[in-house]
Amino acid sequence: MKMTLAEKVFKTHLRDEPFPGTKVLDIDVVMCHEITTPIAINDLVARGKDRVFDPDRLKVVIDHVTPAKDTKTALQGKILREWARRHNIRDFFDIGRNGVCHAIFPEKGFIRPGYTVIMGDSHTCTHGAFGAFAAGVGTTDLEVGILKGVCAFGEPKTIRIDIDGTVPEGVYAKDIILRIIKELTVKGATDCVMEFRGDVVKGMTMESRMTLCNMAIEAGGTSGICMPDEVTVDYLWPFISSDYKDKKAALEDFKKWWSDEGARYEKTLKIDVSGLEPQVTYGYKPDEVKSISELEGTPVDQVYIGSCTNGRIEDLRVAASYLKGRTISPYVRGIVSPATPKIFSQADDEGIIKIFMDAGFCVTNPTCGACLGMSTGVIAPGEVCASTTNRNFSGRMGKGGMVHLMSPAVAAVTAIEGRIADPRKFKKGGA
Amino acid sequence: MKSFGGKVLFLERSDINTDEIIPAKYLTEISKEALGPHMLEDLRLEGFDPNGSGAKDAKVIVTRANFGCGSSREHAPWVFEINDINVVVASGFARIFRQNMFNCGMLAIELPEADISRLFEHQRADAKIDVDYKNSRITIVSSIGSGAFDYHISEFDRALIEAGGWVEFADARY
Numbered sequence: 001m002k003m004t005l006a007e008k009v010f011k012t013h014l015r016d017e018p019f020p021g022t023k024v025l026d027i028d029v030v031m032c033h034e035i036t037t038p039i040a041i042n043d044l045v046a047r048g049k050d051r052v053f054d055p056d057r058l059k060v061v062i063d064h065v066t067p068a069k070d071t072k073t074a075l076q077g078k079i080l081r082e083w084a085r086r087h088n089i090r091d092f093f094d095i096g097r098n099g100v101c102h103a104i105f106p107e108k109g110f111i112r113p114g115y116t117v118i119m120g121d122s123h124t125c126t127h128g129a130f131g132a133f134a135a136g137v138g139t140t141d142l143e144v145g146i147l148k149g150v151c152a153f154g155e156p157k158t159i160r161i162d163i164d165g166t167v168p169e170g171v172y173a174k175d176i177i178l179r180i181i182k183e184l185t186v187k188g189a190t191d192c193v194m195e196f197r198g199d200v201v202k203g204m205t206m207e208s209r210m211t212l213c214n215m216a217i218e219a220g221g222t223s224g225i226c227m228p229d230e231v232t233v234d235y236l237w238p239f240i241s242s243d244y245k246d247k248k249a250a251l252e253d254f255k256k257w258w259s260d261e262g263a264r265y266e267k268t269l270k271i272d273v274s275g276l277e278p279q280v281t282y283g284y285k286p287d288e289v290k291s292i293s294e295l296e297g298t299p300v301d302q303v304y305i306g307s308c309t310n311g312r313i314e315d316l317r318v319a320a321s322y323l324k325g326r327t328i329s330p331y332v333r334g335i336v337s338p339a340t341p342k343i344f345s346q347a348d349d350e351g352i353i354k355i356f357m358d359a360g361f362c363v364t365n366p367t368c369g370a371c372l373g374m375s376t377g378v379i380a381p382g383e384v385c386a387s388t389t390n391r392n393f394s395g396r397m398g399k400g401g402m403v404h405l406m407s408p409a410v411a412a413v414t415a416i417e418g419r420i421a422d423p424r425k426f427k428k429g430g431a
Numbered sequence: 432m433k434s435f436g437g438k439v440l441f442l443e444r445s446d447i448n449t450d451e452i453i454p455a456k457y458l459t460e461i462s463k464e465a466l467g468p469h470m471l472e473d474l475r476l477e478g479f480d481p482n483g484s485g486a487k488d489a490k491v492i493v494t495r496a497n498f499g500c501g502s503s504r505e506h507a508p509w510v511f512e513i514n515d516i517n518v519v520v521a522s523g524f525a526r527i528f529r530q531n532m533f534n535c536g537m538l539a540i541e542l543p544e545a546d547i548s549r550l551f552e553h554q555r556a557d558a559k560i561d562v563d564y565k566n567s568r569i570t571i572v573s574s575i576g577s578g579a580f581d582y583h584i585s586e587f588d589r590a591l592i593e594a595g596g597w598v599e600f601a602d603a604r605y
């Protein structure tokens with residue numbers, strides 16, 4: 001039978017089918033953060049089931065509110081920390097070594113092609129960029145994942161998204177995924193895996209593929225997914241070099257996960273990016289997307305560059321290429337959160353941190369930060385934030401506030417202008 | 432098993448997300464009880480008051496498409512559970528929210544758009560919904576009349592409700 005990548009992962013991980021159509025999968029990696037896990041831990045303790053299925057398959061980070069901002073968040077950290085210690089979970093990343101979950105776990109090489117990954121976080125779909133099936137789950141699913149290393153899903157239906165054409169100057173993965181969400185709507189991929197293919201995806205870095213897969217959930221998708229290829233091998237090589245004789249052998253092995261020619265898809269979407277403009281959201285749903293020319297000039301109060309969508313090194317490089325030698329509008333607050341310590345120090349080595357600071361940005365430690373309006377960078381009622389994050393829901397970054405989602409390039413030039421601006425009108429590398 | 436049915440709260444909009452159901456700032460709570468007063472606090476919907484009696488007395492929510500989209504937070508079903516709302520009827524759910532409901536032993540009922548519209552006819556008529564769990568049927572009764580609707584949930588969903596949630600089911604089986 002011809003199978004999609006997701007179907008192959010399901011087949012190889014199927015533990016049980018208690019009822020027709022209910023697939024209970026063995027999970028390779030269960031990831032945890034301090035917002036949704038402590039309550040799962042407390043519940044397991046209360047049930048007398050304070051156990052973990054395999055400490056080496058649990059990856060744990062404190063990332064949403066770090067450093068802790070108050071007693072409650074300090075307590076969440078404490079519960080997670082003590083739990084990790086009592087169960088000998090070695091991959092636990094605490095302050096000083098922590099970063100945004102969906103940025104730091106791939107960076108550590110934890111995600112491999114063909115893996116099953118769950119986390120109590122909706123953007124877990126990000127990790128599908130490695131050719132894994134990676135899904136966000138609630139606290140109860142997380143508890144069972146921690147306890148038993150299994151999770152139940154329905155049949156994996158896949159939407160194939162072919163992305164072809166030439167990527168225009170000033171257009172990035174973020175613009176492409178916003179365009180796709182506009183087309184599919186916020187529920188268009190519900191219960192489906194979104195398989196990203198085509199020449200444009202092949203030409204993308206792992207970082208860009210993660211940006212694509214990260215926002216699959218904004219169309220309702222269970223996981224994004226990309227075929228693991230040379231780019232995947234190169235990215236993972238430091239972690240897999242002892243498993244394979246050379247990169248070619250690794251690639252051959254990865255290819256076994258590729259969707260078969262003739263596999264069945266729920267539907268196919270074709271996107272030609274050749275004429276695509278930078279894309280920006282305008283409402284309170286991620287499918288409310290317009291081309292930049294329709295929104296240019298909209299005033300903003302804050303610009304946020306960071307998050308699991310666009311806080312990686314290539315994002316900071318892009319933003320810095322516009323900010324270099326320029327300063328941001330005096331009426332705008334610019335905040336940048338490099339997503340991991342590695343990204344932070346890389347940006348420092350490359351002079352990017354200095355460019356941000358000279359431009360007038362506040363540089364924070366690696367954290368989710370302003371993304372979800374529960375720690376730093378909360379906006380006031382009536383304020384507008386231009387943001388490289390993934391959600392523009394009402395109240396997301398602060399009650400009564402409004403968020404425009406955009407690429408790091410648009411965010412950078414928007415900070416300079418104090419109004420939504422078009423990066424194609426700016427010369428890179430200084431005024 | 433939980434008890435299902437009672438006074439209806441109508442939320443006339445699609446795509447109501449989990450940030451609207453329970454804002455992120457309350458995710459620092461580590462008990463379900465503490466979430467209680469903040470149910471639907473950030474939902475902006477004409478005629479809806481999160482502190483009004485309509486919300487406070489409700490036992491069932493009736494709403495439109497893609498309910499519970501956005502963040503995976505199980506705090507969303509929990510805030511309903513704590514307020515004694517164990518049933519949500521919609522024309523569609525976001526996957527994670529729907530799974531979270533059954534994982535908690537709660538009932539997420541999906542009905543065709545046309546049936547949902549017929550339920551909404553009772554919006555301003557002091558409606559109550561009875562759930563006949565055994566026969567997978569709900570009946571709405573209000574000052575303008577009544578109507579019955581059959582629904583379908585999977586065997587797995589039923590097993591979760593009857594086992595009292597996924598943790599017990601999985602721990603017994605795996």
Ligand code: SF4
Nearest residue numbers: 123307308368371372
């Ligand atoms: S950066 Fe934002 S979207 Fe990503 S995990 Fe953190 S809070 Fe969630």
